[in-house]
Amino acid sequence: MYTFLNWLINTIGVMGYPGIIFLMFIESTFIPLPSELVIPPAGYLISQSKMSWTGVVLSGTLGSLLGALFNYAVAVYLGRPFILKYGKYFGISERHFTKGEKYFLKHGNISTFIGRLILGVRHYISFPAGLCRMNLGKFCFYTAFGAGIWVGILAYIGYFVGNNKEKMIEMSKQWSIYIIIGCILLVTIYVFWQKRKQNPIT
Numbered sequence: 001m002y003t004f005l006n007w008l009i010n011t012i013g014v015m016g017y018p019g020i021i022f023l024m025f026i027e028s029t030f031i032p033l034p035s036e037l038v039i040p041p042a043g044y045l046i047s048q049s050k051m052s053w054t055g056v057v058l059s060g061t062l063g064s065l066l067g068a069l070f071n072y073a074v075a076v077y078l079g080r081p082f083i084l085k086y087g088k089y090f091g092i093s094e095r096h097f098t099k100g101e102k103y104f105l106k107h108g109n110i111s112t113f114i115g116r117l118i119l120g121v122r123h124y125i126s127f128p129a130g131l132c133r134m135n136l137g138k139f140c141f142y143t144a145f146g147a148g149i150w151v152g153i154l155a156y157i158g159y160f161v162g163n164n165k166e167k168m169i170e171m172s173k174q175w176s177i178y179i180i181i182g183c184i185l186l187v188t189i190y191v192f193w194q195k196r197k198q199n200p201i202t
Contacts, residue, residue: 011023016051017055017058017059018059020038020039020042020063021059021062021063023038023063024038024039024059024060024063024064024067024151025064025066025067026067027063027064027123028063028064028067028068028123028126028147029071029123035060035064035154036168036172038060038154039056039060039154039155040154040155040158040161041158042056042060042158043056043155043157043158044158045158046155046158047158047159047160053155056151056155057148057152057155060147060148060151060154060155061144061147061148064116064143064147064150064151065143065144068116068125068126068139068143069140070126071123071124071127071130072126072127072129072130072134072139073130074127075128075129075130075131076130076133079127079130104129104131104132104134105134108129108134108138109142110142110187110190111128111129112125112129112134112138112142112146113142113143113145113146114183114186114187116143116145116146116147116149117149117182117183118183122146122147122150126139153175153179154172157171157172157175
């Protein structure tokens with residue numbers, strides 16, 4: 001892990017911001033390259049005055065968005081016909097798919113935003129968005145918004161803990177917990193707001 005971390009720091013140092021975009025593009029697809037191993041080394045390079053906050057956050061967010069758009073395109077091009085034809089073999093009936101599609105069309109904005117903040121979800125949230133043909137402008141906005149927050153947090157971690165991999169992983173886990181708590185609060189507020197819309201007080 002230490003060798004791999006040093007390799008990432010050297011790679012990002014040599015390739016610069018395009019390297020961050022490329023690595024975060026990979027991270028945002030279904031290839032398992034954790035962002036926790038990409039952005040903190042860039043944060044460390046910020047502390048060494050070799051990169052800037054703006055450059056790291058923008059390039060990390062752009063890479064995440066490009067990877068998400070790749071997944072979105074895959075889902076649009078292959079997903080719906082494949083699921084409708086073969087989904088029954090995986091326990092997904094057309095009725096279940098239609099129900100899920102209606103849910104995402106109604107709640108896709110908050111689902112996309114929160115999905116970008118949660119480990120294990122951020123890599124795959126683009127697929128239901130593509131399957132449901134979510135408005136591309138809204139998809140890009142909420143994807144970039146969520147990804148930008150996460151990239152900023154990871155850069156902050158790398159800036160303050162340096163290339164200490166144990167501390168880096170520990171702080172990433174702590175912030176993941178904080179984010180999950182924040183997402184739960186956000187969902188609670190969203191559900192309450194939706195109920196108020198459906199049942200306005202007269």
